[in-house]
Amino acid sequence: MTVERDRSNLPPLSLHVPEPRFRPGDTVDFGEIEVPPAGAQRRPDTADKASSFHELAYTMVRVLDEDHRAVGPWDPKLDPDTLRKMLRSMALVRAFDERMFRAQRQGKTSFYMKSTGEEAVSVGAASALAYDDMCFPSYRQQGILLTRGWSLVDMMNQIYSNKGDRLQGRQLPIMYSVKDASFFSISGNLTTQYPQAVGWAMASAAKGDSRIAATWCGEGSTAEGDFHSALTFATVYRAPVIFNVVNNQWAISSFSGFAGAEATTFAARAIGYGIAGIRVDGNDILAVYAATQWAAERARTNQGPTLIEHFTYRVEGHSTSDDPTQYRSAGEPTAWPMGDPVVRLKNHLIALGEWDEERHAAQDLELAEEVKRSQKEAEKNGILGHGMHQPFETMFEGVFEETPWHLKEQCQQMLDEQKAAGL
Amino acid sequence: MNMIQAINSAMDVMMARDSGVVVMGEDVGYFGGVFRATAGLQAKYGKTRVFDTPITECGIIGVAVGMGAYGLRPVPEIQFADYIYPALDQLVSEAARMRYRSAGEFIAPITVRSPFGGGIFGGQTHSQSPEGIFTHVSGLKTVIPSTPYDAKGLLIAAIEDNDPTIFFEPKRIYNGPFHGHYDRPASTWAGHPGGEVPEGYYRIPLGKAAVVREGSDVTILCYGAMVHVVASTIEELGNVDAEIVDLRTLLPLDIETIEASVKKTGRCMIVHEATRTAGFGAELAALVQERCFYHLEAPIERVTGFDTPYPHSLEWAYFPGPVRIGEALKKVMKV
Numbered sequence: 001m002t003v004e005r006d007r008s009n010l011p012p013l014s015l016h017v018p019e020p021r022f023r024p025g026d027t028v029d030f031g032e033i034e035v036p037p038a039g040a041q042r043r044p045d046t047a048d049k050a051s052s053f054h055e056l057a058y059t060m061v062r063v064l065d066e067d068h069r070a071v072g073p074w075d076p077k078l079d080p081d082t083l084r085k086m087l088r089s090m091a092l093v094r095a096f097d098e099r100m101f102r103a104q105r106q107g108k109t110s111f112y113m114k115s116t117g118e119e120a121v122s123v124g125a126a127s128a129l130a131y132d133d134m135c136f137p138s139y140r141q142q143g144i145l146l147t148r149g150w151s152l153v154d155m156m157n158q159i160y161s162n163k164g165d166r167l168q169g170r171q172l173p174i175m176y177s178v179k180d181a182s183f184f185s186i187s188g189n190l191t192t193q194y195p196q197a198v199g200w201a202m203a204s205a206a207k208g209d210s211r212i213a214a215t216w217c218g219e220g221s222t223a224e225g226d227f228h229s230a231l232t233f234a235t236v237y238r239a240p241v242i243f244n245v246v247n248n249q250w251a252i253s254s255f256s257g258f259a260g261a262e263a264t265t266f267a268a269r270a271i272g273y274g275i276a277g278i279r280v281d282g283n284d285i286l287a288v289y290a291a292t293q294w295a296a297e298r299a300r301t302n303q304g305p306t307l308i309e310h311f312t313y314r315v316e317g318h319s320t321s322d323d324p325t326q327y328r329s330a331g332e333p334t335a336w337p338m339g340d341p342v343v344r345l346k347n348h349l350i351a352l353g354e355w356d357e358e359r360h361a362a363q364d365l366e367l368a369e370e371v372k373r374s375q376k377e378a379e380k381n382g383i384l385g386h387g388m389h390q391p392f393e394t395m396f397e398g399v400f401e402e403t404p405w406h407l408k409e410q411c412q413q414m415l416d417e418q419k420a421a422g423l
Numbered sequence: 424m425n426m427i428q429a430i431n432s433a434m435d436v437m438m439a440r441d442s443g444v445v446v447m448g449e450d451v452g453y454f455g456g457v458f459r460a461t462a463g464l465q466a467k468y469g470k471t472r473v474f475d476t477p478i479t480e481c482g483i484i485g486v487a488v489g490m491g492a493y494g495l496r497p498v499p500e501i502q503f504a505d506y507i508y509p510a511l512d513q514l515v516s517e518a519a520r521m522r523y524r525s526a527g528e529f530i531a532p533i534t535v536r537s538p539f540g541g542g543i544f545g546g547q548t549h550s551q552s553p554e555g556i557f558t559h560v561s562g563l564k565t566v567i568p569s570t571p572y573d574a575k576g577l578l579i580a581a582i583e584d585n586d587p588t589i590f591f592e593p594k595r596i597y598n599g600p601f602h603g604h605y606d607r608p609a610s611t612w613a614g615h616p617g618g619e620v621p622e623g624y625y626r627i628p629l630g631k632a633a634v635v636r637e638g639s640d641v642t643i644l645c646y647g648a649m650v651h652v653v654a655s656t657i658e659e660l661g662n663v664d665a666e667i668v669d670l671r672t673l674l675p676l677d678i679e680t681i682e683a684s685v686k687k688t689g690r691c692m693i694v695h696e697a698t699r700t701a702g703f704g705a706e707l708a709a710l711v712q713e714r715c716f717y718h719l720e721a722p723i724e725r726v727t728g729f730d731t732p733y734p735h736s737l738e739w740a741y742f743p744g745p746v747r748i749g750e751a752l753k754k755v756m757k758v
Contacts, residue, residue, distance in 0.1 A: 136489075167526045177525040184492065185525035189516045195482050196517070199489025199497075206445070206471040206495075213489075225509070229482030236477055398523045399562050401530075401585045404630065404675035 018257030022329035030337045038065035038284075039072020046297040050276040050304075057267035057277035060311055063286035064344050068351040074290040076128075080354040086127050086285055087349060088363060089147040090119040090342045095367040096146065099375055100159055104173075104320045108383040109159050111173045115140040117283070117315035117333065120341035121246050122216075123147050124288030129214060129296060134204075136184045136197035136215035139174055140246065148181045152371060156378035161389065164381030168390045168398075190221035194230035194243065201234070201241035201299075212299040214242040214292075219266050219309075220251025220259045227269075231307070235273045240299035242292065243307040245269075246282065248314035253327040267309035275305050282310030283338040285345050313338065392418065424620040425612045426597045429571035430460050430536070433578035434498060436624050438468050441496060444582060446473045448483060448500030448536075457502060458538060458597060480510035484535065488518050491531045491587075498582060504539035504591060505551045518587040519562030534581040538594035539567075540648055540696055541733055542601065542742055550733040552697035557589045558674045558706065564588040564629060565673040569596070569650040570617025573671060576627030584629060593647035603652035603744040632677035634684065638666035641690035641755055644681060644707055646670040649694045649743070656745040656752075663752055665692075673703055681707070682714050689720040690755050696743055699727040721758035724751040 022028050041061045044053045063070050070077075078086075097114040104112040115122065122143030129135070135144050145155060154166065158176055161169035167177060177185035184200075187193060197215035204211050217227065222245055234241055245266045249256050259266075270277025276298060280287040288310060295306035315333040317324045349355035382388020396403060396411040403411075424432065438444045446461055446468075452475040455462030465473035476483050480501055487497035501507045507514075518531040541550030557565045564586055568574035574592065581588040595601050599609040600617075612618030635650060636657065643665050645653050650669045657665045666684050670676065685691045691711050693704040704725045711723055726743045734741055 134493075166528075167524070170526065171524055175524075177528050179525075179528040185521065185529050187517060187524075189512055192485060192513060192517050195485025195513070196489035196492065198482075199486035199491075200493045201489075202486060203490040203493035203495045207493075225479075226481055226485055226513075229477070229479040229485060232477045232479060233482050233486050398527055400564070400675075401522070405678060406676070
């Protein structure tokens with residue numbers, strides 16, 4: 001028998017629906033974001049237990065200070081050549097993005113995604129990892145390929161889906177796959193790469209290999225089930241893997257609050273799993289480098305996985321199909337308190353006396369030229385929709401190792417149709 | 424051997440031959456699996472090759488895909504096919520397309536084993552037949568054995584195959600052939616020709632059906648436990664000379680054997696336990712119609728489970744047994 005209860009004196013419940021602080025037209029004030037001073041965070045030994053440095057998941061590791069100096073225990077103490085190399089890679093990402101964004105607007109391809117403002121995340125990590133450590137990227141880590149010196153023409157062929165595209169025109173632009181550069185095939189389904197990276201890392205450990213895996217996802221997609229499955233697997237088997245959460249504040253038009261950012265940090269996700277969690281200034285490439293190096297050492301010495309939250313900002317739209325002016329204040333990118341990662345490293349090098357504005361401007365020009373030259377080269381292989389694509393039959397190849405009868409029949413049907421249509 | 428032992432033997436043989444073969448899943452390690460299919464493997468091959476996993480199907484398959492990309496040959500177990508749905512995205516969007524989307528740079532040579540099908544009072548969460556979902560996906564192979572001999576030979580072929588394969592094991596016949604009557608116990612595999620299983624290595628190629636009974640009146644297309652239900656029904660009826668084709672692999676499908684048989688008999692019936700609408704029987708009916716229409720003397724009949732969730736207490740009314748098969752045979756033979 002049910003008990004009837006009079007609830008009339010209880011206050012009504014209310015549902016909290018998160019709302020970003022600024023919408024179009026609002027004046028931006030990021031004063032609420034706590035930016036701890038550079039150099040203030042301790043750097044635990046890589047053999048320390050994850051439970052002994054929980055505070056690193058809630059604060060922010062920063063190396064570059066307001067005077068452009070590298071300070072504190074996380075300073076990776078890189079030599080000027082390495083710093084210049086990283087600066088060049090970041091600038092190359094930006095030049096590549098500019099050119100390819102324009103190519104999409106010119107109708108040469110269907111789609112593009114820039115990583116403006118987030119260049120340090122991928123370039124910093126790729127600089128700290130070994131070339132043969134396996135990367136399971138999301139869609140905004142082209143900086144890994146560019147840092148690893150991969151051919152711009154090859155990447156552009158993929159973006160144009162032309163006859164030079166190694167992926168045979170099957171993937172959406174920017175969804176590269178470069179096994180030779182230890183860069184895993186990118187999926188459009190979010191965070192599916194997370195358990196895959198763990199599986200790869202587990203296999204490497206089971207085989208007594210010394211290579212580790214690293215993977216990236218956006219803060220929004222930490223809500224996916226695969227994210228949590230991956231962290232569970234990784235902690236259970238102490239997989240040598242680095243989880244990177246790129247907190248760029250926006251998942252298309254949904255702000256990070258819809259992934260839980262109002263309640264905690266994304267680095268703190270690690271704590272419940274017993275995984276090392278660390279939050280870094282994602283616009284400070286030295287912090288990104290240092291954290292990756294530290295996590296890699298943990299992985300390589302069988303201390304298990306690390307989750308790094310890169311606190312950064314997506315300066316541009318989500319993709320060429322997005323219009324951020326419709327949902328966020330135009331003032332956000334310039335008001336972002338962590339600055340521009342390229343400018344910050346440039347200023348650091350200048351402060352060291354290892355760089356100057358003239359050389360920087362000259363490098364920008366040189367990189368723009370290199371990208372332009374590569375684009376011309378790639379366009380010799382065709383642009384999307386202009387006929388210089390892969391042979392039609394390739395559509396049916398590679399679904400299986402050996403093509404079964406039904407695909408052979410469908411291939412023949414297509415060829416017959418085209419013949420009948422006089423194509 | 425029974426089917427469990429044959430499946431165990433297949434994994435044993437492959438683990439001994441190839442150090443890249445790893446077995447993973449809930450309870451598959453020390454305990455050897457809830458159906459004992461992996462019994463003894465961890466003791467023999469060690470914990471890094473046979474290990475228990477967390478209860479996360481998307482994690483199990485996602486990790487297997489990553490291991491496959493590394494160069495291993497994972498054999499993940501999903502404890503019941505009913506629980507494969509959380510892993511669907513990893514199977515459909517990832518494993519199935521890995522070769523295609525990376526133009527062969529990365530492959531997913533994984534073999535997903537999972538007990539499926541009803542008739543054991545497993546209720547709606549331990550009885551389903553989801554094979555039609557996977558045959559609809561480009562890039563997956565789907566295999567369903569009907570005897571221990573086939574189970575071992577097909578599983579070996581699946582593990583050796585470089586494409587992702589869904590290997591559904593009809594748990595109703597793990598211990599012996601099943602004749603479709605709820606009140607009769609399954610007989611044992613001992614004495615059944617399909618129960619004679621060699622200890623060592625042999626393979627049955629994927630994509631080759633078996634004509635398990637030759638006949639001239641009607642072709643009956645079936646697979647898994649239904650092969651035995653159909654065979655015993657034909658024997659009980661005694662008045663229909665049916666040709667029974669055990670498909671063994673749903674994709675790739677052995678269309679040649681199907682076409683030759685239907686053209687010979689002039690009639691076709693399709694039997695599966697899965698729900699009817701958009702089930703694999705619909706694809707078979709369409710293929711037979713496209714290829715054999717002028718040879719058909721009667722409309723194609725489908726005998727299937729009903730389009731309801733699997734009902735626990737009424738599962739014997741749901742199950743396509745000899746009564747339903749007999750009625751359909753009358754219809755297909757009358758014309």
